[in-house]
Amino acid sequence: MGVTWVFEAEQTAKSVERILESLGAELTGQYSIDVTPYNPPVPSTEYPPNIVMHHSKCPQSTFSICPKGDFKKSPKAVCDRGFDLIMSKLSAGLLIDNAGKIEINGNEFRLHSDWTARVGTAVQGTTVKGTIVEIEYDASLIVVQCRDMIVEFIKNTFNKYYDNQPEIFIITEKPEKYTPLDTMWQYLLIAAKLRKKT
Numbered sequence: 001m002g003v004t005w006v007f008e009a010e011q012t013a014k015s016v017e018r019i020l021e022s023l024g025a026e027l028t029g030q031y032s033i034d035v036t037p038y039n040p041p042v043p044s045t046e047y048p049p050n051i052v053m054h055h056s057k058c059p060q061s062t063f064s065i066c067p068k069g070d071f072k073k074s075p076k077a078v079c080d081r082g083f084d085l086i087m088s089k090l091s092a093g094l095l096i097d098n099a100g101k102i103e104i105n106g107n108e109f110r111l112h113s114d115w116t117a118r119v120g121t122a123v124q125g126t127t128v129k130g131t132i133v134e135i136e137y138d139a140s141l142i143v144v145q146c147r148d149m150i151v152e153f154i155k156n157t158f159n160k161y162y163d164n165q166p167e168i169f170i171i172t173e174k175p176e177k178y179t180p181l182d183t184m185w186q187y188l189l190i191a192a193k194l195r196k197k198t
Contacts, residue, residue, distance in 0.1 A: 002138040003178045006186035007161045009131045016119045025109035031056045033104040035191040038094040063184040102191040114139040129194040143172040
């Protein structure tokens with residue numbers, strides 16, 4: 001998984017796909033993501049919920065994040081797929097919030113040789129919450145090496161979303177390796193906003 005920028009688009013998924021196709025993008029398959037909150041039985045500011053996520057790009061992994069403000073302060077882990085079974089055994093301390101689960105399903109596109117774009121529709125239960133776009137630069141895993149190029153791509157293709165850069169782009173000054181957890185943090189933040197939509 002390369003360096004990625006995830007954002008919510010105001011257009012429909014089909015409209016975004018047409019923009020990508022006009023740039024020469026080719027459909028390569030489908031993708032899916034799920035974001036499931038596990039909440040303490042008694043709401044507490046001291047104990048945040050644990051958010052469990054899956055991405056079809058990493059089919060054998062489960063991502064677990066307890067959001068506490070920003071990415072650096074939040075406890076997080078990447079586990080194998082069996083982690084979900086462990087979570088069900090912790091029901092005394094964490095309860096699954098099926099009503100708060102967000103699922104994103106859509107199409108994956110290849111743009112030239114270095115870019116992957118994923119365009120999906122976010123759904124909570126039976127309610128459509130929005131269109132999510134993931135732009136991935138596959139040629140590098142170092143944020144500072146390719147941040148400016150990704151920003152330029154977003155500025156030229158999706159100018160409306162250019163000012164809302166991912167947190168990882170803003171806080172990274174040293175050549176640190178980008179990980180799938182950085183992408184999942186972006187999905188977590190978007191899912192939190194989508195849950196508040198009516």
